[in-house]
Amino acid sequence: xxxxxxxxxxxxxxxxxxxxxxxxxxxxxxxxxxxxxxxxxxxxxxxxxxxxxxxxxxxxxxxxxxxxxxxxxxxxxxxxxxxxxxxxxxxxxxxxxxxxxxxxxxxxxxxxxxxxxxxxxxxxxxxxxxxxxxxxxxxxxxxxxxxxxxxxxxxxxxxxxxxxxxxxxxxxxxxxxxxxxxxxxxxxxxxxxxxxxxxxxxxxxxxxxxxxxxxxxxxxxxxxxxxxxxxxxxxxxxxxxxxxxxxxxxxxxxxxxxxxxxxxxxxxxxxxxxxxxxxxxxxxxxxxxxxxxxxxxxxxxxxxxxxxxxxxxxxxxxxxxxxxxxxxxxxxxxxxxxxxxxxxxxxxxxxxxxxxxxxxxxxxx
Numbered sequence: 001x002x003x004x005x006x007x008x009x010x011x012x013x014x015x016x017x018x019x020x021x022x023x024x025x026x027x028x029x030x031x032x033x034x035x036x037x038x039x040x041x042x043x044x045x046x047x048x049x050x051x052x053x054x055x056x057x058x059x060x061x062x063x064x065x066x067x068x069x070x071x072x073x074x075x076x077x078x079x080x081x082x083x084x085x086x087x088x089x090x091x092x093x094x095x096x097x098x099x100x101x102x103x104x105x106x107x108x109x110x111x112x113x114x115x116x117x118x119x120x121x122x123x124x125x126x127x128x129x130x131x132x133x134x135x136x137x138x139x140x141x142x143x144x145x146x147x148x149x150x151x152x153x154x155x156x157x158x159x160x161x162x163x164x165x166x167x168x169x170x171x172x173x174x175x176x177x178x179x180x181x182x183x184x185x186x187x188x189x190x191x192x193x194x195x196x197x198x199x200x201x202x203x204x205x206x207x208x209x210x211x212x213x214x215x216x217x218x219x220x221x222x223x224x225x226x227x228x229x230x231x232x233x234x235x236x237x238x239x240x241x242x243x244x245x246x247x248x249x250x251x252x253x254x255x256x257x258x259x260x261x262x263x264x265x266x267x268x269x270x271x272x273x274x275x276x277x278x279x280x281x282x283x284x285x286x287x288x289x290x291x292x293x294x295x296x297x298x299x300x301x302x303x304x305x306x307x308x309x310x311x312x313x314x315x316x317x318x319x320x321x322x323x324x325x326x327x328x329x330x331x332x333x334x335x336x337x338x339x340x341x342x343x344x345x346x347x348x349x350x351x352x353x354x355x356x357x358x359x360x361x362x363x364x365x
Contacts, residue, residue, distance in 0.1 A: 046286035050098035079103035091279030096287040105136035120288040123295035126315035143274040147309030155241035166265035180224040180239035185356035212355025219362035250308035267337035
């Protein structure tokens, strides 16, 4: 064989070899790609049903990565909307719901929630006992608390002459036309009930009526009754003292740390948001895993700082930044009487509505 033909044969063999190698490499790449596509498609879906913006994105992303699931985050506007959806689906369609305490009581009564498997919740011990065994779940069998709204007073000490320590101080004549309050009648009527030494949840009509009469004497001090952005009004100086939602207190304090936050001496009303697993959840395993994930001490702190509501996990309290601690955790040695605002009878509701309407009219709001 001539040298020329030998060289030509070598080139053919060399080319064939490269083609084989190239085919093998392409096959490997395609195979890996198909594997990851199939693996990705096999990720479980976990449907979370709650209000918008309840978790830092880092928490959601971290859970998806660690547990190889895809979170389907579905929002509702009102608790009642959520209840209607659950009733319509007979407890299916969602894997975990986070909602307010009063509506969860109804969910459990209607059999739309399943009991927790606490063997899957190693961080359950991190919960602050203050927020357990409450009216909506007295045996802690169905729910995990996720943030609390604690009823406090906020005032600007540079603009208020008295040292406010309780609700009764809001009636002081020096605060005429300087107080702002939220438009939640159970909270505000309840404030007057506490000053009178009564329960937020009294069924005694005469007590509710007496609280209404007392509110009429507060009317001259009321400048604003509004739910939205009340924190802006204390920051601008439009009002000098206020009863606000917890998230509003958080925003006000972050903007002006000199504001004073008061745990009223008469006692504190509070509400809890909590997670529960619907009775026919498709993926209760992922729901348990997510609850356990957010109950981790450090992750819980991250969540509450983002959420702006009180920490419901004792283990998270030490990790909450000093900037937030005053208004996201209960103080050391806290012993003020706390009472949850619960559902009351139709008769009590009707009287509350009547006195609230009269009070708003007297305040010119």
